[in-house]
Amino acid sequence: MNNLQQKAQQLLESGNYGLIVGYEKGTSGKARPVFIRKAEHASKLIFDESCDQNIAVYLYRQEIKHDKKKVIVANHHTLKSIVELAAENQVFDGDFMVLAFAENGDIIELNTFKEIEKHVATLYHGLTEAEAAMMKKIEDMSLEDRWAFWENEFSKCIKCYACRASCPMCYCPTCTVEINQPQWISVPSHTLGNLEWHVMRAMHLAGRCVTCGQCGKACPLELPIQLLTYKVALDSKQFFDSVAGTSICADNALAIYKPEDHENFIR
């Protein structure tokens, strides 16, 4: 048993914690989320490179809402999402403990939002080199080429909403696509309607996307839709110096006004 499994076992045996949300070994070399309620199952837990899923998405789910105090094993995406969810009042201080990992693999216990926020400040915020290269490729395209690129991508979308389900920030019980009085976004899957959906999703994530890229990974058609939300995240940083997932205060760039906000885009 490794440190994490031992720790999990202790926590569950202590009786103070009722549920551990973490990762277990999945198929084809991938990790998948696991919900552990019994100490003897603690040995299922793993934490390695393959654990890239953002499991903050489970924290506010009805299914685990009534479990006794929870523990979540968090990678750095999950940590940032927890901070952003805290800022948006979707998770509550003291409801759960976070097990994060230091560079050397040591387990760090984070009990309060303040501690999580402090830990997140030490993490890297931004795109990976590969992601930045993809962004640059699209931004370098001419307007026509870019439109053609996205038109082609959106034509493939089947509106399965896996992107929505995978995103920790998509917590609305009634999503705009499900509102039918009036019907803002068309239901069937066609290029224009798909575009409406993806643009709306990106705009709703403006200043809130922590660039975990989970939406793109979840997409069964492998559309690079994470680039849309990355774009608004980068704009939010560039224009308002606001990075989602760094502060537990309600300071969304689009929700607050500051005297020093740029106005040069108003013409």
Added chain:
Amino acid sequence: MARIGVFICHCGENISATVDCEKVAKVASEFPGVTVSVDYKYMCSDPGQNMVKEAILEHNLTGVVVSACSPRMHEPTFRNACAEAGLNPFLCEMANIREHCSWVHEKSDATTDKAIDIVRTLVEKVKRNEALAPIYVPITKTAVVIGGGVAGIQASLDIADAGHKVVLVEREPSIGGHMSQLSETFPTLDCSQCILTPRMVDVARHPNITLYTYAEIESVDGSIGNFNVKIRLKSKSLDEKLCTGCGACIQKCPVKKIPSEFEQGLGKRTAIYVPFPQAVPNKPVIDRVNCTYYIKGKCKVCEIVCPTKAIRFDQEDSFVEVQAGALLLATGFDVLKTNFFPEYGYGKYEDVIDGLAFERLASASGPTKGEIRRPSDGEIPKKIVFIACAGSRDPAKGIEYCSKICCMYTAKHAMLYKHKVHEGTPYIFYMDIRATGKMYEEFVRRAIEEDEVKYIRGRVSQVYEKNGKLIVRGVDTLLMGQAVEIEADMVVLATAGIASPGSEELAQKLHVSYDKHKFFSEAHPKLKPVETNTAGIFLAGACQSTKDIPETVAAASAAASKVAGLFSNDLLKRDPLIAVVKKCAPPLYSSCTGCFMCIPVCPYQAIDKEEIKDRSGNIIKTISHINPGLCQGCGTCVAFCKSKSIDILGYNHDQVCAEVEALLNEW
């Protein structure tokens, strides 16, 4: 089933000249749900309104579209007409085919088609309109007046005399403002303090007025009828209840050489001080920046000499919160300092002073007891050059406007100088003489003709010092542009009036608009000169633009009468076009996710939290709640809400979407 009436107005020829109104009415009559569609020359006239009323009764209409001018113009007219005929006024909509169509297009079929489109969108909207009832908000009959100069004093007295409570907030230790600094006032040359100080005392004595001096506005929220004003009472380091104003502390204070703000730096004051002898309240404050105790930690002479033991060195700033129905801004103005002008020596010559400093020299209570003596050596100047428009009307200096008061006070200054120093010669360099008030022109003529003030029409390019004299180099444009050089003993600059420092921050706290010079903006330059664009906040005096005393007092009384008018009702009637958080059946209760990101979005602080509880009182969900008394219906939260959980009554998602679809879809 909808029964909509459409009424197309010709507006004389305003609309019918470019729009074929008969055709619009005919086409509209075929829209689904339209029962009656007629056109008429003047729909807003009595016969026109009667057509609407009769149609409502005859056809039992469920909605009315009046296709005419902007809703700003006649929406209330037609909504009232509908109400008189028994139809809920919010089932009446205006389709603006004048400003949005006939006035901006040539006569053509396309123009008529556009009018038809506009009517169709409103028909689709009004089908989805709901009957709404106006909201009544109680009015707190207290006014907060910000600024205790002559404007604030006058407004406070007027409102208080009308029987309402007033809270007067002044940031200096005494009320009185700039008027208390003035020597004599144009055009009658009566003593400024003699006419002002009785009013100051009236303020202090008035049972309806609460006076907070040495206080500033910390924050304001709420809206017309119900503002919540937080006031910071800066520490005076003094227990005001114990202090009798005997002045022993002031006499004994060892720090005596602080330039007095009231004397424009020409006189000195102590660290514990009252700004001037007639101050109201006549109780001192400790200037902590200059007080030896606060700098070095010892002294406390004032505490020792105080017979009532009123000094409180550890006193901290305190706060009071005031509920108010209206706010009145009377924060006044300031003047540019002489260091603004490179050509006049950047403020390095002691004997180049601004107009306010000259007022102190000429004032009987001033540092020279009213004798005109120059600041550098106390000599009586033989020649004084007054320079009008110092900064004003000079786009190169960033001040395009005329400061308005300088022509008159410069004439007054020259006159006072001549009255006090008979052998002296006053010169005035001017651009134009603007003396347009009652008895003003006569006053200037008197200065020129009786008091022999030498007016030179031209600008001054440079002032420099040479052999103890100030050399003023200018031009006389009435002598074909001849260069003029005057050896003066003193130079007085009629520097431009500018917005009071801190105006911008205050405007932002109050959500009041201001111009590029930081003067507060009136709601309408002609018809709403003392109102701001924020309902319930009024303007008085020079915080709006520089004004002389009669104008300031008139504006203050005007603003006070607006406040008194507002307070004459117990309830404020408001249109119910406000935002609401949508609720629905359990288990969802509301699609609101409780992210509360709408709270910082709201410019009116109208959003708070609401707990949905079950029968045993357990909290099921916490959602946003919009205070109907504060919401102004701007719709910012509606646009921001991701889950579309907020609607504006009268402009809900369904109605707006129907309008858009009506425009986009082929008919």
